[in-house]
Amino acid sequence: MDVMKKVPVREQDPKVRATNFDEVCLGYNKEEAMEEASRCLNCKNAQCVKACPVSIDIPGFISKVKDGDFEEAGYVIGESSSLPAICGRVCPQESQCEGKCIRGIKGEAVSIGKLERFVADYARENGIKPKKCETSNGRKVAVIGSGPAGLTCAGDLAKMGYDVTIFEALHEPGGVLVYGIPEFRLPKEDVVKKEIENVMSLGVKIETNVVIGKSVTIDELMDNEGFEAVFIGSGAGLPRFMGIPGETASGVYSANEYLTRSNLMKAFRDDYDTPINPGKKVAVVGGGNVAMDAARTALRLGADVHIVYRRSEEELPARVEEVHHAKEEGIVFDLLTNPTEILVDENGWVCGMKCIRMELGEPDESGRRSPVEIPGSEFTIDVDTVIMSLGTSPNPLISSTTEGLETNRRKCIVASEEDGKTSKEGVFAGGDAVTGAATVILAMGAGKAAAKGIDEYLRNK
Helix, strand or coil, X not given: CCCCCCCCCEECCHHHHCCCCCCCEEECCHHHHHHHHCCCCCCCCCHHHHCCCCCCCHHHHHHHHHCCCHHHHHHHHHCCCCCHHHHHHHCCHHHCCHHHCCHHHHCCCCCHHHHXXXXXXXXXXXXXXXXXXXXCCCCEEXXXXXXXXXXXXXXXXXXXXXXXXXXXXXXXCCCHHHHCCCCCCCCHHHHHHHHHHHHHHCCCEEECCCCECCCECHHHHHHHCCCCEEEECCCCCEECCCCCCCCCCECEEEHHHHHHHHHCCCCCCCCCCCCCCCCCEEEEECCCHHHHHHHHHHHHCCCEEEEEECCCHHHCCCCHHHHHHHHHCCCEEEECEEEEEEEECCCCEEEEEEXXXXXXXXXXXXXXXXXXXXXXXXXXXXXXXXXXXXXXXCCCHHHHCCCCCCECCCCCECCCCCCCECCCCCEEECCHHHHCCCCHHHHHHHHHHHHXXXXXXXXXX
């Protein structure tokens, strides 16, 4: 065994997986997990833990895996994370825990994410549940949204003894985990549903089809229903568009709509009648993880797919692994390219997209080099479907129906990063509702911080 190199992870063959919605990565078996765990240096001042938004005791759980004590490894992770099987699959470990791994300085970092996934899958397959708080303090807390921020906040509060109810607007809990991330990256029945059941096993109740701001307001929850504190983890589900001609044509989707139809409403399955026009030639505009998800979904629905992104490959915001998988599956990347108009036929359907070539100019405020148009470089892409993946904003419904809740110019709720406190007493917020669209693990970190903040607030109340 070469300790400087990771134990390879088995994956579906690219040509096969491009035709199905089964999970791409097959994960480690027991022997592979123990071998990979033996590469960990068990650092005393572990930088990987500092880089984890939910502060998992990474050396602690990996040492248990190395010894073959997978059940105890699960309990170690469970002290910090309520969604380990999800995090092990979708977290950007390369820029967080693995990015700080000391082993990675001279060799390859330990596969922390794949080990976390293995432990969580082992626990699920062997019926091991998280440890529950023995006594309830009887104090009621409402959580709005059942995505990663809401589930984490609810799980942590339940472990402290609080009576927690999650209110979810959709008919199924899970938020972005069920509507946004495709089956081939995050299986819904075997992984997401089971993780949610684990949170509920802690005593958390979930009410679906409750639209806060319509069905009931935050003020009514606190004034009439006995909730002493509220956490808003409602995400950012309002898509952005470019504002170019032709954007309202038939055949133009937001990535949110396209993925929701496929992931939550099962449009990819023959036994569901959810309408979706997958297109034969699809352009996905954007370069983030959501763009990769939409492109790889369209590919599996039978389309030839191009990703159109106005910056260079080095600046693609998507995870390296997702870009690599997309390329392996045959998706074409049109980089340094920007749409200027969507062409529409006489029936109102997309029939092409005008673009212009870009080059990188001077760096902007963040240090990224701003793309600028190259005069005279216009060309047309032959497409019949366009998916816009340009980021999302929070829906303003909650903030507009809650007295005294401060928002910023982007309609994001203003909340403390440290404990989630908002301008309204007893109301806390975190995740995409505060930051705008970000990662699952950052939303979980915000939910965790808010749970501590709520506990401190109610103890001192």
